[in-house]
Amino acid sequence: MRYRWFADEEERMDEFGVPVSRAVKDEALPPRRPGYARGELLAIALAAVILIYEWVVDDTSMIFVCVSFLIYEMRPLALLFLGPAGPAAANVMKGFSLAVFLGAVLIAFL
Incomplete structure (x- = not known):
């Protein structure tokens, strides 16, 4: 990534005197690769395990949170x-x- 701040005062304005955003000067971000990251896969697996456990112990609000x-x-x-x-x-x-998460919170407090 390049240095984000302007080195010259004249780069802050375009030819019409309008302030230029740094986004115009910055490089484009690299595209995010499709799929899940390792942390997301771990969170999905953990949520599935918690869902199975809460199904066994019959905790309705946590089942809804996991779902x-x-x-x-x-x-x-x-x-x-x-x-x-x-x-x-x-x-x-x-x-x-x-909506399901808000319903789970509502179930937990009733």
């Missing part, structure tokens, strides 16, 4: 496998996982 997290983490698969409908399905999954 909510697993639904949220499956969004990249929707983008990958559903083609043009993938972004819409990923947004639906994000909203549904948030």
Whole structure:
């Protein structure tokens, strides 16, 4: 990555006197590789193990928290496998996982 701050005063303004953002001068970020990182895979595996344990001991609110997290983490698969409908399905999954999580919090306090 290059030095982010401007070295010269005249680089702060374009030819019309409008301040230039550093984003114009910075290099483009490298694209994120598709798939899950190691930490995400570990979190998915841990959530699945906790889900199985909470299913055995019948803790409803933690079951919903784990299901909510697993639904949220499956969004990249929707983008990958559903083609043009993938972004819409990923947004639906994000909203549904948030609703399930809020329902789990509500169940925990009632």
